[in-house]
Amino acid sequence: MSFELRASTATTKAGLYADLRAALDGLLHDERDAIANLANASALLYATLPDLNWAGFYLWRDAQLIVGPFQGKPACVRIALGRGVCGTAAARRATVLVPDVHAFPGHIACDAASNSEIVVPLLAGERLLGVLDLDSPKLARFDADDTAGLEAFAARLVIGCNWPKDWS
Numbered sequence: 001m002s003f004e005l006r007a008s009t010a011t012t013k014a015g016l017y018a019d020l021r022a023a024l025d026g027l028l029h030d031e032r033d034a035i036a037n038l039a040n041a042s043a044l045l046y047a048t049l050p051d052l053n054w055a056g057f058y059l060w061r062d063a064q065l066i067v068g069p070f071q072g073k074p075a076c077v078r079i080a081l082g083r084g085v086c087g088t089a090a091a092r093r094a095t096v097l098v099p100d101v102h103a104f105p106g107h108i109a110c111d112a113a114s115n116s117e118i119v120v121p122l123l124a125g126e127r128l129l130g131v132l133d134l135d136s137p138k139l140a141r142f143d144a145d146d147t148a149g150l151e152a153f154a155a156r157l158v159i160g161c162n163w164p165k166d167w168s
Contacts, residue, residue, distance in 0.1 A: 005044070005048070008020070013149060016048075017152065017153065020045070021156055024041060024153060024157065027040045028156075032161055038057045042071050047071075051136045053114060053135050054071070055072060056070020056133055057069055065080075085098055090130075097117075097118045101116060101135075117135050117136070118133075120151055124158055132157075
């Protein structure tokens with residue numbers, strides 16, 4: 001199957017995220033492999049959302065977060081539960097939006113250019129699968145509209161993949 005990424009003509013963030021979910025549906029069509037879908041999802045987010053310097057996933061394996069498919073500079077490989085923004089979102093099982101990462105206690109700086117971050121947990125019911133992590137060089141890049149849009153994107157991605165049972 002071929003896929004063509006079309007530029008969004010949306011005039012609102014809600015519209016942009018609706019277009020992103022439609023594009024994700026196209027990528028998920030007839031493909032259930034989690035790694036393949038996470039790779040395409042990170043590329044989709046990185047290519048579509050403005051002002052990002054990192055977009056990707058950390059997967060919950062062996063009681064820690066391990067870097068998965070992403071776009072951006074090389075990243076930290078392993079993150080403990082509760083550590084940094086990713087580990088905090090995983091521990092809380094809730095989205096963490098950080099307007100200024102330099103003010104976040106214990107922030108893990110993989111890219112010195114990052115100034116704001118949003119992390120959305122990937123959950124199948126109560127089961128933690130990993131997190132979606134987006135970084136930006138802009139302070140306060142992410143807001144409530146991004147939170148809602150990315151949570152819906154992550155939920156669609158979770159149900160569109162076959163997740164190995166040993167990832168938890």
